[in-house]
Amino acid sequence: MFQSLEVFKISSAMASHAATRQAVIATNMANADTPGYVARDIADFKTALDAAGDGTSMRATRTGHLSGGLGMHELSPQNAATPENPNGNAVSIEEEMVKAVNTQRQHERALAVYKSSLTILRSVVGRG
Known part of the structure; x- marks a missing residue:
């Protein structure tokens, strides 16, 4: 049954x-003043889930894949719509803060x- x-x-x-x-967002914010640093991001959850195959479950394809570490997702540079700072840095603290709030909401929803x-499940089993 279960x-x-x-x-x-x-x-x-x-x-x-x-x-x-x-x-990843925290790393971007920590490097906001690092010369030449380009903000990174990972694909949203729906894209990652769809890429997993059948759309209903994540599959481990290598050691440490679904362990919650950064190896779980491919980091990619963001398309920076904001101009770079004179030191070549393209991190926007405001954008990172908005992404952090959205990600926190995703975590709370999960x-x-x-x-x-x-x-x-507990109610069905009779222990609720």
Whole structure:
């Protein structure tokens, strides 16, 4: 009956994705004054999930792939719409802050889905 609970896998992967993206955003903000630094980002969760194959589960393709580390996603330079600073840096603190808030909301949403599903499962089993 409970062999495949995809909602837990997906919500866990979504929370892990949000944590990884927060780390990337924090790195961008920490390097806002580094000469020549170009802000990086990772693909949004939907794109990462679709790239996983069948669209319902993430697949580990190498060691450490789904462990929540930065190896989980490919970092790519952002298309900087803002002009570079005189030192060649293209990080916009304002844009990074907006992305950080959106990523925090994604993480909270993933946890809410996980907790709600766990409550439903407990009710079904009779331990809620």
